[in-house]
Amino acid sequence: MLKIYNTLTRSKTTFIPIAPPKVGLYVCGMTVYDYCHLGHARVMVVFDIVQRWLRASGYQLTYVRNITDIDDKIIKRAAENGESIAALTGRFIHAMDEDAAALGIEKPDAEPRATDYIEDMQALIGRLQANGLAYEASGGDVNFSVRKFPGYGRLSGKSLEDLRAGERVEVDSAKQDPLDFVLWKRAKEDEPFWKSPWGAGRPGWHIECSAMSTHLLGEHFDIHGGGQDLQFPHHENEIAQSEGALPAGHPRHFVNVWMHNGFVRVDNEKMSKSLGNFFTVREVLKRYDPEVVRFFIARAHYRSPLNYSDQHLDDARGALTRLYTALKGFPVTATPPDWNSPHAARFRDSLDDDFNTPEAMAALFDMAGELNRTRSPELAAQLRALGGLLGLLGRDGDAFLKTVAGSTDAGAQTPEQIEDLIAQRSAAKKAKNFAEADTIRKQLADAGVILEDSPQGTTWRRA
């Protein structure tokens, strides 16, 4: 029985699909005006694991992750770069696809782009207007009237009064209430626009997710996810829009389960664009193997903060190395998990408990220990199968150990050179010339290569 922590109820509850075995999952994806940073990587990895586990649990999943390809930042960046919006977003969608693929993220079933759903958004805004929840402000924008939507603030645990008390936004005088948010933005000079009943303009940010999720998953679906920072106001507004657009008397229940993943931090502070303390995925991947990065993310619980540092990545690499060391010498094949085995059962129970990946990984390490003792091919295949459910351990063990080096990369020697030196050393050993053998070992060690002697001969790996 899968249990998920639901932000809406602030409790972990058994997951019951609306129409089993079908499950709908919508995750807020990227605004494509720059490269993905590690925070984006975390969302992608976290929900990739959620997605894999839901499917492994037998659900017929429809996984949707949207792409925001029109908004103020995109317009601004395109203007700065002197390129078209389409060129800019196209470039960064491509980059995102590359980063995601490197991290072993499976493609969602749908990746809708905001600009393909302008009509849906307009229809939604029209219905909100008809329901008396939206109004045209003096400047030409169409706003959502939060005070007319009962229950506004339920998801984020905020009341309109508290929000007003803490108000620190510049008040837009065209708004009836400072907390009202824009649904449709009147286009200014030189801004891209779409025609609409409210004049030329573009959609506000929040409306796109209401339009796309409803279009692809229905007006009531199972799970909606995203980063913690989207809880308010983005997801709060999404609920207001989606439920507010329904006809009077229609049951209002947009999403059953809301999931929010924790932030990536740097020096104990949230990694964010505005703080400038972010690392892009591609920067990090220049220095660390993608599977190490994925392992690093999966090693923490998805709702906990995750501190980024080289030391932590090195640590993750060391841990992953232990797993691959145990798998060395076994084929890459996996067998379907035997859920009756204690290890697999522990793994399953862990993921069923709000996707507790750290606990699931502990099971993997216990298996590795047992594998080192027994060298059982069946166990190796099981370890691979379970690792595969996390998107890990899909590579040949020896290949991993030979290619994945630490941050203090010293891979100066090619495999051919290394094999050559190993042959020289073997000859020296045979002649009992241990001084020379040790010199060669030292030489390779300095180049980041560790030699391991065994009765079957000498093997090597990167330090």
Added chain:
RNA sequence: GGCGCGGUAGCAAAGCGGUUAUGCAGAGGACUGCAAAUCCUCGGAGGGCGGUUCGACUCCGCCCCGCGCCUCCA
């Protein structure tokens, strides 16, 4: 100010009212020409003060510290 989350051994990170988390690092041993890997053994924990309990890291209260949201942000 309002709302919320967290403080676990050198580092990272889980579960759990009483029984080994796990990984890295550390100590001793086995193995090795020397190593590495592996195996065996071990040390080391739960911010502070109270309370509940036969018993609390685990439940409750207070305090201290850190973080987040309340503005675009994954």
